[in-house]
Amino acid sequence: xxxxxxxxxxxxxxxxxxxxxxxxxxxxxxxxxxxxxxxxxxxxxxxxxxxxxxxxxxxxxxxxxxxxxxxxxxxxxxxxxxxxxxxxxxxxxxxxxxxxxxxxxxxxxxxxxxxxxxxxxxxxxxxxxxxxxxxxxxxxxxxxxxxxxxxxxxxxxxxxxxxxxxxxxxxxxxxxxxxxxxxxxxxxxxxxxxxxxxxxxxxxxxxxxxxxxxxxxxxxxxxxxxxxxxxxxxxxxxxxxxxxxxxxxxxxxxxxxxxxxxxxxxxxxxxxxxxxxxxxxxxxxxxxxxxxxxxxxxxxx
Amino acid sequence: xxxxxxxxxxxxxxxxxxxxxxxxxxxxxxxxxxxxxxxxxxxxxxxxxxxxxxxxxxxxxxxxxxxxxxxxxxxxxxxxxxxxxxxxxxxxxxxxxxxxxxxxxxxxxxxxxxxxxxxxxxxxxxxxxxxxxxxxxxxxxxxxxxxxxxxxxxxxxxxxxxxxxxxxxxxxxxxxxxxxxxxxxxxxxxxxxxxxxxxxxxxxxxxxxxxxxxxxxxxxxxxxxxxxxxxxxxxxxxxxxxxxxx
Numbered sequence: 001x002x003x004x005x006x007x008x009x010x011x012x013x014x015x016x017x018x019x020x021x022x023x024x025x026x027x028x029x030x031x032x033x034x035x036x037x038x039x040x041x042x043x044x045x046x047x048x049x050x051x052x053x054x055x056x057x058x059x060x061x062x063x064x065x066x067x068x069x070x071x072x073x074x075x076x077x078x079x080x081x082x083x084x085x086x087x088x089x090x091x092x093x094x095x096x097x098x099x100x101x102x103x104x105x106x107x108x109x110x111x112x113x114x115x116x117x118x119x120x121x122x123x124x125x126x127x128x129x130x131x132x133x134x135x136x137x138x139x140x141x142x143x144x145x146x147x148x149x150x151x152x153x154x155x156x157x158x159x160x161x162x163x164x165x166x167x168x169x170x171x172x173x174x175x176x177x178x179x180x181x182x183x184x185x186x187x188x189x190x191x192x193x194x195x196x197x198x199x200x201x202x203x204x205x206x207x208x209x210x211x212x213x214x215x216x217x218x219x220x221x222x223x224x225x226x227x228x229x230x231x232x233x234x235x236x237x238x239x240x241x242x243x244x245x246x247x248x249x250x251x252x253x254x255x256x257x258x259x260x261x262x263x264x265x266x267x268x269x270x271x272x273x274x275x276x277x278x279x280x281x282x283x284x285x286x287x288x289x290x291x292x293x294x295x296x297x298x299x300x301x
Numbered sequence: 302x303x304x305x306x307x308x309x310x311x312x313x314x315x316x317x318x319x320x321x322x323x324x325x326x327x328x329x330x331x332x333x334x335x336x337x338x339x340x341x342x343x344x345x346x347x348x349x350x351x352x353x354x355x356x357x358x359x360x361x362x363x364x365x366x367x368x369x370x371x372x373x374x375x376x377x378x379x380x381x382x383x384x385x386x387x388x389x390x391x392x393x394x395x396x397x398x399x400x401x402x403x404x405x406x407x408x409x410x411x412x413x414x415x416x417x418x419x420x421x422x423x424x425x426x427x428x429x430x431x432x433x434x435x436x437x438x439x440x441x442x443x444x445x446x447x448x449x450x451x452x453x454x455x456x457x458x459x460x461x462x463x464x465x466x467x468x469x470x471x472x473x474x475x476x477x478x479x480x481x482x483x484x485x486x487x488x489x490x491x492x493x494x495x496x497x498x499x500x501x502x503x504x505x506x507x508x509x510x511x512x513x514x515x516x517x518x519x520x521x522x523x524x525x526x527x528x529x530x531x532x533x534x535x536x537x538x539x540x541x542x543x544x545x546x547x
Contacts, residue, residue, distance in 0.1 A: 130349055161349060164356035190372050194364035195357075221369060224531040227538035228367075235538075235545040244538075268535060271542035278546055 039076035046070035434470035
């Protein structure tokens with residue numbers, strides 16, 4: 001997750017470089033450090049550095065990392081010839097390197113030659129069975145082919161060894177959600193919450209999954225997680241506010257007749273509704289009428 | 302017996318400073334040599350997995366209060382189960398770790414290389430110091446010491462009446478040995494092979510590292526009481542919203 005200061009710094013550098021000021025190299029280093037995805041800008045500014053032999057020699061040994069970065073950005077933008085040229089330069093310099101082998105595999109992927117790419121990765125994996133990037137590329141191939149069960153299988157095997165990799169858990173959760181395997185997705189989101197309890201995104205996603213699963217217990221749990229999201233974001237997350245209203249009305253519907261279990265936070269729903277109205281008044285006054293009628297129907301149902 | 306000995310300034314010029322300079326240079330030399338000699342270590346899958354298991358168990362402990370009691374208990378059983386829990390190390394295996402370490406040829410070679418790069422320069426420098434810089438008082442330590450330190454700090458000086466604060470160059474060597482670590486981390490960046498003292502401390506507790514930490518994690522997980530924090534969050538959300546709306 002990128003922090004706020006880093007984000008402002010990135011935007012500032014981006015503006016500076018786009019408008020012709022210097023600092024392309026710092027911008028590229030920052031992009032690489034933060035692992036942000038900006039392929040077109042990286043491609044443009046990276047090529048401007050690489051095509052200028054003076055700037056190239058000024059970089060010294062860092063020029064090879066720049067080649068790698070630019071080749072990946074080129075593949076992201078589908079400029080495959082640029083990518084091929086960069087990889088050729090790297091191959092000449094580092095003939096037996098596994099990093100370059102990885103880039104070749106990604107190039108095969110970008111061309112859509114899935115079988116060859118998978119073969120390349122398997123052979124690389126035989127030599128380095130513990131390279132996380134190679135495993136993840138294989139999962140990406142399966143996912144790109146639409147072969148979700150295989151992707152899940154590969155990802156699970158990867159996670160058996162590297163179980164502290166929260167990006168992998170997140171990917172697995174998203175795949176499960178897209179396949180509507182909500183129980184497994186809930187498990188993955190729990191892992192994410194465990195490793196990073198202060199990130200409201202995971203609480204929100206977990207709450208969504210729980211609400212979708214349905215059943216009184218799950219909806220009660222979902223309400224709690226929507227509340228924690230509100231707490232972590234200071235009440236600004238509209239989705240969580242809506243979630244609270246929906247959960248409360250769903251619980252009221254499901255527990256009709258039984259005595260109300262809502263002893264913990266009776267005012268939460270009305271407060272959430274009020275916060276939503278205030279937010280809409282500020283940001284989208286045209287839709288305020290829609291909102292009030294929707295909330296009314298939720299309350300009465 | 303508190304007379305002050307006047308030490309020649311030539312001692313400072315020709316003993317203390319050259320000794321420090323030589324040690325710094327030797328340290329830098331060792332750093333580069335170790336960088337050249339370092340073979341790329343193929344990570345062992347079992348060790349990687351154990352490391353990750355420990356991180357995940359630690360995350361479980363840290364965030365235990367954020368997930369529901371049922372899921373926490375399920376995970377705890379997964380980790381600490383007597384038969385096939387992840388953290389459970391059967392008794393027989395625990396002892397083998399160290400023996401296995403020494404029998405594994407690659408690791409033994411690695412350790413020997415590291416040891417050599419550490420021991421040889423130390424021994425040589427020590428011998429050099431003893432040969433050239435012994436037999437005279439090199440410095441005066443600013444605080445008083447007991448008589449016990451005499452044998453350690455005053456090796457070349459055969460007068461038993463000299464105050465223990467007056468030390469020979471051997472103690473200056475030791476002072477530099479331990480003290481230049483900070484200087485090296487400034488010059489050479491964080492990871493440098495001159496961290497002898499750290500290495501010495503690490504070597505004593507090496508072999509048990511994986512299985513011991515697994516056992517420690519298991520114990521701490523067993524102890525933990527689950528105190529669910531989520532209900533509190535509902536009330537906090539209420540207060541937050543009250544502030545926002547009201």
